Amino acid sequence: MKFAVIVFPGSNCDLDMYHAVKDELGEEAEYVWHDSKDLSSYDGILLPGGFSYGDYLRCGAIAQFSGVMDEVRKAAEAGKPVLGICNGFQILTEAGLLPGVLLRNKNLKFMCRTVGLKVENNHTLFTNEYEQGQEIQIPIAHGEGNYYCDDATYNHLKENNQIIFTYADDFNGSRNNIAGIINERGNVLGMMPHPERAVSELIGGKDGLALFKSIVKQWREAHVSHA
């Protein structure tokens, strides 16, 4: 499986994302610059964390109009897995590929620590290697991870099982402790925590690895029928 790691000016988790897929999973990965006009040769799209365009105006606001985003939209429409982590999640909400928005943390602090997450839905291409309701430990590192949406949007997310990860504790003010959501079709996931930073015991834990394994497993089942 071949992944594109999109690199915006100001991305800073692109190397971690690349490492997770390439070195820990042994899959193909390439860095793709933000003005690329063609993602058709990739099977999965990864939007990494960081501070694209310096977080000017709003997090992800400028990046949503990067040249590559039309291609990301096309990939999403084609049903390819699209994963946005941290700033990648912020970009996906600004681009309208996921509902809601990420506000400043309620205590105004940039928070960097490992937190408990609950897997709320393991029937997705991103979470099939987790148990339903499993508690995992994943690092967070954000100043603006306070997920907000209106009541109608929340009810819709809830009814469709689009809430994928929740925080064990409320530390940033996110609505109903939401840490990650998926689109209706189930192929675009945005989350604030960093699974790509939890892929080896050497660096403190590998609870994030199953997320990447889930993507590859689902893809193999769909594309490699005569293995």
Added chain:
Amino acid sequence: MKKVKVYVTLRESVLDPQGSAVMGSLHKMGYGEVADVRIGKYLELVIEDSERDVDSLVNELCHRLLANTVIEDYRYEIEEVVSQ
């Protein structure tokens, strides 16, 4: 040419922790009469005259980029710029 002053503010329904922190500071300074603080953004655009209706243009800019209408409201004022 026109100068457009755009004010982007958080919607009333959205908590503004930054505004709350500033209000707390003002209260500590002794300004107890300050009942609320909301922090927003102010942008100035200079727009060249064209066939495009300036109101529809500014609304489009605000909707597409300058404001995120999920959480923000905006208003604007238009001034004529007299060229030198």
